[in-house]
Amino acid sequence: GDSVTQMEGPVTLSEEAFLTINCTYTATGYPSLFWYVQYPGEGLQLLLKATKADDKGSNKGFEATYRKETTSFHLEKGSVQVSDSAVYFCALGGSQGNLIFGKGTKLSVKP
Amino acid sequence: DTAVSQTPKYLVTQMGNDKSIKCEQNLGHDTMYWYKQDSKKFLKIMFSYNNKELIINETVPNRFSPKSPDKAHLNLHINSLELGDSAVYFCASSQVGGRASNEQFFGPGTRLTVL
Numbered sequence: 182g183d184s185v186t187q188m189e190g191p192v193t194l195s196e197e198a199f200l201t202i203n204c205t206y207t208a209t210g211y212p213s214l215f216w217y218v219q220y221p222g223e224g225l226q227l228l229l230k231a232t233k234a235d236d237k238g239s240n241k242g243f244e245a246t247y248r249k250e251t252t253s254f255h256l257e258k259g260s261v262q263v264s265d266s267a268v269y270f271c272a273l274g275g276s277q278g279n280l281i282f283g284k285g286t287k288l289s290v291k292p
Numbered sequence: 293d294t295a296v297s298q299t300p301k302y303l304v305t306q307m308g309n310d311k312s313i314k315c316e317q318n319l320g321h322d323t324m325y326w327y328k329q330d331s332k333k334f335l336k337i338m339f340s341y342n343n344k345e346l347i348i349n350e351t352v353p354n355r356f357s358p359k360s361p362d363k364a365h366l367n368l369h370i371n372s373l374e375l376g377d378s379a380v381y382f383c384a385s386s387q388v389g390g391r392a393s394n395e396q397f398f399g400p401g402t403r404l405t406v407l
Binding site: 215217219223224225226227230268270275277278279280281282284285287 | 296323325327332333334335336337340342347348382384386395396397398399400401
C-alpha cells in the first residue's frame with residue numbers, strides 16, 4: 182500500500198542554519214505530496230504542496246520539489262529561525278482522498 | 293471565523309465511559325475526516341465522510357462510531373473508553389478533487405485522556 186518515510190528526529194539546529202528533512206514515498210500512480218507543520222499545542226497547517234512531477238512547492242522560505250524518479254519530496258529551508266521550531270509531516274494524497282502521513286520530524290532551532 | 297472547529301479541546305474521563313467529540317467546518321467542503329495522533333505524534337486516518345456518506349473506515353474498533361448529520365458536521369462517539377484510546381483526535385475537511393489533490397484543513401485537535 183501507499184506509504185511515506187521521513188527522516189527520524191529530533192533535529193536540532195542553530196538559527197540561520199540550513200535545513201533538510203528527507204521524505205520518500207511509495208504509491209501507485211502519481212499522488213499529490215504535502216508538507217504539514219504542527220506548532221506546539223496546535224493543529225496541523227499546510228506548509229506547501231506539489232501535485233505533479235517536477236512541481237516545486239514553496240512557502241515561508243521552505244521549498245520541496247516533487248521528484249518522481251527518486252520518489253522523494255525533501256523539505257529545505259536556507260536559514261531557519263527559532264519560530265520554525267515545530268513538528269513537520271510529509272504526506273501523500275491517498276486514493277480515497279485521505280492523507281497518508283510520515284511519522285513526523287521534530288525540529289528545534291536554538292538562538 | 294474558525295474554519296474547522298472541534299469541541300472539546302481537552303477531555304479527561306474514566307475507563308468504561310462513553311464520550312463524544314464534535315467537529316464543524318464552515319468552508320463548504322463536502323468531505324470530512326477523523327485522524328488519530330498517538331503519543332509518538334504518528335497520525336493515522338480513522339474515518340472519512342463525503343456528503344454524509346461513509347467513505348473510509350480504517351481498522352478502528354467498533355466502539356468508535358462517526359456520525360455526520362450534515363456535510364458541515366462530523367462527530368465522533370466513543371463507547372467503553374479504554375486506556376489505549378488516549379490520544380489527540382483531529383478533524384479535517386477538504387473539497388476532494390481526485391487523490392487528495394486539494395488541501396485538507398485541520399481543526400485544533402481534541403486531547404483525550406482516559407484514566
